[in-house]
Amino acid sequence: MMKELFPIKQVMGFVFSLVLTAVALAVYFLDMSFQLGMTILLVTAFIQAALQLVFFMHAGESNDKNAIYTNVYYAIAIALVTVFGTLLTLIWGYM
Amino acid sequence: MEFFERFAIPHPSPLIYASMVGIGLTVIAIVIGLTYFKKWGYLWREWLTTVDHKRIGLMYIISAILMLFRGGVDGIMMRLQTAVPDNTFLDAQHYNEVFTTHGIVMIIFMAMAFIIGMMNFVVPLQIGARDVAFPRLNAISFWLYFAGAMLFNISFVIGGSPDAGWTNYFPLAGTDFSQSVGVNYYMWALQISGLGTLMTGINFIVTILKMRAPGMTLMKMPMFTWSALITNVIIVFAFPVLTIALLMGTFDRQFGTHFFASTNGGMDMLWANLFWVWGHPEVYILILPAFGVYSEVIATFSSRNLYGYKSMVGSMVLISFMSFLVWVHHFFTMGHGPLVNGIFSVTTMAIAVPTGIKIFNWLLTMWKGKIRFTVPMLYSIGFIPLFTIGGVTGVMLAIASADYQYHNTMFLVAHFHNVIIPGVVFAMLAGLTYWWPKMFGFMLNERIGKWGFWFLSIGFCLAFFPMYITGLDGQARRMFTYSAETGFGPLNMVSFIGAALMAIAFILIVYNVYYSFRYAPRNVGQDPWDARSLEWATHNPVPEYNFAVTPEVNSSQAFWDSKKNNHQLFKEKRSKIHMPNNSGVPVIMAGFFFVFGFSFVFSIWIGVIIAALGIFACMAYRTFENDHGRYISLKEIEETEKKYGGAK
Numbered sequence: 001m002m003k004e005l006f007p008i009k010q011v012m013g014f015v016f017s018l019v020l021t022a023v024a025l026a027v028y029f030l031d032m033s034f035q036l037g038m039t040i041l042l043v044t045a046f047i048q049a050a051l052q053l054v055f056f057m058h059a060g061e062s063n064d065k066n067a068i069y070t071n072v073y074y075a076i077a078i079a080l081v082t083v084f085g086t087l088l089t090l091i092w093g094y095m
Numbered sequence: 096m097e098f099f100e101r102f103a104i105p106h107p108s109p110l111i112y113a114s115m116v117g118i119g120l121t122v123i124a125i126v127i128g129l130t131y132f133k134k135w136g137y138l139w140r141e142w143l144t145t146v147d148h149k150r151i152g153l154m155y156i157i158s159a160i161l162m163l164f165r166g167g168v169d170g171i172m173m174r175l176q177t178a179v180p181d182n183t184f185l186d187a188q189h190y191n192e193v194f195t196t197h198g199i200v201m202i203i204f205m206a207m208a209f210i211i212g213m214m215n216f217v218v219p220l221q222i223g224a225r226d227v228a229f230p231r232l233n234a235i236s237f238w239l240y241f242a243g244a245m246l247f248n249i250s251f252v253i254g255g256s257p258d259a260g261w262t263n264y265f266p267l268a269g270t271d272f273s274q275s276v277g278v279n280y281y282m283w284a285l286q287i288s289g290l291g292t293l294m295t296g297i298n299f300i301v302t303i304l305k306m307r308a309p310g311m312t313l314m315k316m317p318m319f320t321w322s323a324l325i326t327n328v329i330i331v332f333a334f335p336v337l338t339i340a341l342l343m344g345t346f347d348r349q350f351g352t353h354f355f356a357s358t359n360g361g362m363d364m365l366w367a368n369l370f371w372v373w374g375h376p377e378v379y380i381l382i383l384p385a386f387g388v389y390s391e392v393i394a395t396f397s398s399r400n401l402y403g404y405k406s407m408v409g410s411m412v413l414i415s416f417m418s419f420l421v422w423v424h425h426f427f428t429m430g431h432g433p434l435v436n437g438i439f440s441v442t443t444m445a446i447a448v449p450t451g452i453k454i455f456n457w458l459l460t461m462w463k464g465k466i467r468f469t470v471p472m473l474y475s476i477g478f479i480p481l482f483t484i485g486g487v488t489g490v491m492l493a494i495a496s497a498d499y500q501y502h503n504t505m506f507l508v509a510h511f512h513n514v515i516i517p518g519v520v521f522a523m524l525a526g527l528t529y530w531w532p533k534m535f536g537f538m539l540n541e542r543i544g545k546w547g548f549w550f551l552s553i554g555f556c557l558a559f560f561p562m563y564i565t566g567l568d569g570q571a572r573r574m575f576t577y578s579a580e581t582g583f584g585p586l587n588m589v590s591f592i593g594a595a596l597m598a599i600a601f602i603l604i605v606y607n608v609y610y611s612f613r614y615a616p617r618n619v620g621q622d623p624w625d626a627r628s629l630e631w632a633t634h635n636p637v638p639e640y641n642f643a644v645t646p647e648v649n650s651s652q653a654f655w656d657s658k659k660n661n662h663q664l665f666k667e668k669r670s671k672i673h674m675p676n677n678s679g680v681p682v683i684m685a686g687f688f689f690v691f692g693f694s695f696v697f698s699i700w701i702g703v704i705i706a707a708l709g710i711f712a713c714m715a716y717r718t719f720e721n722d723h724g725r726y727i728s729l730k731e732i733e734e735t736e737k738k739y740g741g742a743k
């Protein structure tokens with residue numbers, strides 16, 4: 001009974017999201033190299049976004065599940081292609 | 096007086112003053128006409144406040160045809176100027192303005208409006224729905240588009256037109272080189288109408304995913320609906336890039352940032368990059384609905400099932416993704432190494448493969464079919480060879496090293512007109528003729544329509560094929576004139592003659608509307624073309640509620656099944672129908688957007704603030720509004736159905 005009422009998944013998600021925020025915040029307070037700091041920020045940011053989507057925006061909980069995830073993966077793929085393609089054309093591959 | 100000086104045109108000419116007078120007189124005539132015939136109320140109730148997808152579709156299409164006229168006049172002026180060497184009809188500055196507005200008007204305000212209008216009218220009918228998922232949002236989309244279009248179109252009489260090309264490359268488009276407000280118009284007109292397009296994208300994805308008739312799985316959707324779905328997916332992923340690029344451009348021009356400057360840490364190539372990250376998917380946004388129309392038309396008039404439904408869908412899904420992988424082919428010559436050019440050369444050639452697959456699908460659909468050469472079918476058949484030429488020259492352009500020769504010449508101009516005119520314009524004319532009875536309950540005259548087709552096709556070939564040759568000979572694009580020694584003269588004259596034939600075609604097409612309106616018989620019945628898909632299962636013209644009873648479907652050509660295979664479309668009993676209410680908020684809100692954009696163009700901040708408040712007020716109103724729609728009673732439905740002849 002208690003188990004059904006208590007949103008254990010959401011609470012865990014909430015705690016985890018706080019942890020991620022704390023880690024990201026640590027980048028500001030601790031002394032570390034720029035590269036390391038950016039890496040930590042990027043990684044925590046993406047995990048954070050995924051977490052929000054799944055736990056708090058209920059991405060997987062309706063029968064639109066497939067449409068929603070297809071859309072998300074598609075968006076990620078296009079974003080990656082655009083960002084890395086742009087870096088390639090304007091910086092790495094520029095003569 | 097000082098305040099008004101900013102509205103003066105920086106580079107006037109008698110033509111522009113004449114247009115000013117013309118515009119003024121037209122507006123006065125419209126106002127007087129509406130007042131005299133007491134049509135204001137009708138206009139407001141039936142059109143300005145409508146949320147009906149069919150009427151919104153028609154308003155898009157009417158606007159698109161107006162914009163086709165405007166862009167067409169620009170086109171004719173350019174061909175007239177270049178018809179003979181050293182011509183002085185337009186000077187360099189005017190020529191710049193004319194080719195810039197021609198490009199934007201044709202792509203954003205003509206082609207986009209035409210395809211969105213067609214989707215609006217047809218998609219809900221094809222999937223057996225009563226409207227789109229968010230009818231109110233749909234009205235906002237249209238009115239934002241309309242506000243953007245009007246904003247863009249007044250530029251040449253108030254403050255000056257943009258003149259940096261439809262691609263608007265920085266630093267040319269920056270304040271150093273484009274001092275007039277022209278490029279501000281570009282930024283805001285595209286921004287406002289782009290927002291509308293983005294909303295359309297979301298609206299149609301939801302509509303198609305959620306509102307299909309019972310039994311219509313994804314793989315049983317008619318092909319036009321499939322093409323609309325894919326198109327809107329591309330819209331949703333491509334348009335945000337444009338939104339942001341325009342915003343950054345606005346900041347550069349009006350608030351002194353340096354995103355696209357060549358100094359102070361800016362990067363001028365970034366604009367070109369972002370523009371084409373949006374721009375290449377945009378050309379597929381234009382062409383896919385056209386492919387959808389051709390699929391419907393060719394299947395109907397070959398009296399055959401569309402060949403290779405699955406490969407058609409598959410190739411479109413593939414295109415939707417691949418269209419995001421090729422954008423760099425638009426600036427091969429701007430300084431990347433061979434690695435970058437190599438990669439994008441290959442992706443570009445690869446995308447020609449799924450495009451080519453479709454050509455075979457259509458050919459095989461016609462193979463052994465009983466072909467009827469109606470006007471829509473003529474356009475479709477004309478499209479196949481012409482578009483193939485455009486595709487082949489596209490692949491030529493995709494060869495990066497060769498592109499150093501072709502780039503920025505008339506060869507490129509010939510390529511993209513060769514894909515866009517037989518692709519998009521032919522398709523929209525085919526679709527318009529095909530669905531005309533659905534829209535108005537009578538047919539367009541076939542004889543005049545065929546004359547129109549031949550004038551347009553022959554005109555097109557004469558106008559654009561010579562450009563391949565002069566382009567290879569080195570005639571650069573966007574040059575306002577050339578000397579006689581270049582030898583470009585005769586072919587450019589041919590090109591002008593072609594353009595004139597196309598103008599005649601336009602007149603014929605418009606005349607056909609008038610002629611058919613007066614003389615065509617009205618009782619064409621429900622299925623004048625012997626068609627196959629669901630939209631033909633309701634009356635012509637379509638009643639407000641589309642289908643008296645929601646149809647049930649078990650294939651991609653449900654209507655054909657109901658005619659030939661005893662499929663029963665309508666099983667339920669009639670009952671009252673829930674419909675959305677009309678609303679004046681969308682058009683009012685778009686009015687505020689217009690004022691917002693206009694004030695922003697001229698940096699009149701007080702106007703910007705007031706208009707922004709107005710926009711937020713409209714949103715707030717909507718938030719607190721209590722609107723549950725209304726019901727059409729059973730009695731009303733019975734009466735309407737009886738009027739149509741009562742079948743079913």
Ligand code: HEM
Nearest residue numbers: 378381382424425447486489490492493502503511514515
């Ligand atoms: C077979 C498929 C296609 C290929 C391989 C292809 C390839 C290319 C390439 C490489 C360019 C750039 C050339 C240059 O700037 O030097 C180009 C330009 C262009 N293409 Fe295509 N294309 C294809 C289909 C289409 C379609 C279907 C459309 C539109 C419906 C289209 C519209 C355009 C436009 C508007 C431009 C030039 C815009 C400008 O610079 O102002 N293309 N194409």
Ligand SMILES: [Cu+2]
Nearest residue numbers: 375422424425
């Ligand atoms: Cu492209």
